[in-house]
Amino acid sequence: WISNVRGSSISSQGNHIKSSCSLLAFNTDQAGKFLFLFLFQFNITGGGMVGLCSVNPGPDGKWTVTQIPCHADQVTDLDFSPFDDNLLATCSADETVKVWRVFEPGQEQPVSANASFSPGEGRLELVLFHPAAAGLLAVGSSRGVQVWDTSRDKALAG
Numbered sequence: 001w002i003s004n005v006r007g008s009s010i011s012s013q014g015n016h017i018k019s020s021c022s023l024l025a026f027n028t029d030q031a032g033k034f035l036f037l038f039l040f041q042f043n044i045t046g047g048g049m050v051g052l053c054s055v056n057p058g059p060d061g062k063w064t065v066t067q068i069p070c071h072a073d074q075v076t077d078l079d080f081s082p083f084d085d086n087l088l089a090t091c092s093a094d095e096t097v098k099v100w101r102v103f104e105p106g107q108e109q110p111v112s113a114n115a116s117f118s119p120g121e122g123r124l125e126l127v128l129f130h131p132a133a134a135g136l137l138a139v140g141s142s143r144g145v146q147v148w149d150t151s152r153d154k155a156l157a158g
Contacts, residue, residue: 018080019080020086020088021055021085022055022085022086022104023052023053023054023055023080023085023086023104024052024053024055025050025051025078025080025088025102026051027049027050027051027074027075028049028050028051048069048070048072048073048074048092048094049067049068049069049075050067050068050070050075050078050088050090051066052065052066052067052102052109053065053066063105064105064106065105066105066106066109068100068102068109068110070092070098070100070113071090071092071094071098072092073092073093073094074092074094075090075091076091076092076093076123076124076125077090077091077125077126078090078091078127079128079129079137080129081134082129082131083134084134086102086103087100087114087129088100088102089150090127091125091126091127091139092124093123093124095118095119095120095121095122095123095124096116096118096124097118097119097127097139097148098113098116099114099115099116099137099150100113100114101114115150117148119139119141119146119148119155121139121142121143121146122142122143123141123142124140124141125140125141126138126139126140127139130147135149135150135151136148136150137150
């Protein structure tokens with residue numbers, strides 16, 4: 001068990017934990033020692049944080065957990081790319097989708113997203129990488145679904 005993790009208590013339709021072949025990401029609202037809070041203006045009590053750890057424990061048998069401030073409001077869903085274990089998409093109640101290149105805990109984590117876009121559909125609930133086409137994301141809200149090409153930051157459908 002990974003015991004040094006405090007998950008978030010948010011309510012959303014999305015996933016609150018996802019795994020790639022090497023990393024595990026989850027919603028959290030717990031501030032951690034790896035945060036660079038002076039660079040961001042996030043409402044920590046409202047969420048916006050993603051916890052990250054390796055799927056395997058370290059040499060001491062324990063997991064190292066790092067946290068990344070991702071959004072200004074609750075992270076409602078997250079997904080790893082099926083083509084890149086280190087590419088993580090997040091969506092939020094702040095109405096944005098962000099794509100992050102994340103690394104093993106203990107390595108320096110990103111301070112900004114590789115891509116960020118606002119579908120304009122209100123609170124976003126679901127984000128999912130396409131299983132067969134690299135760079136395509138489906139984004140869902142209460143108003144509908146859009147398909148985005150992350151390489152062009154452009155909606156293709158929806």
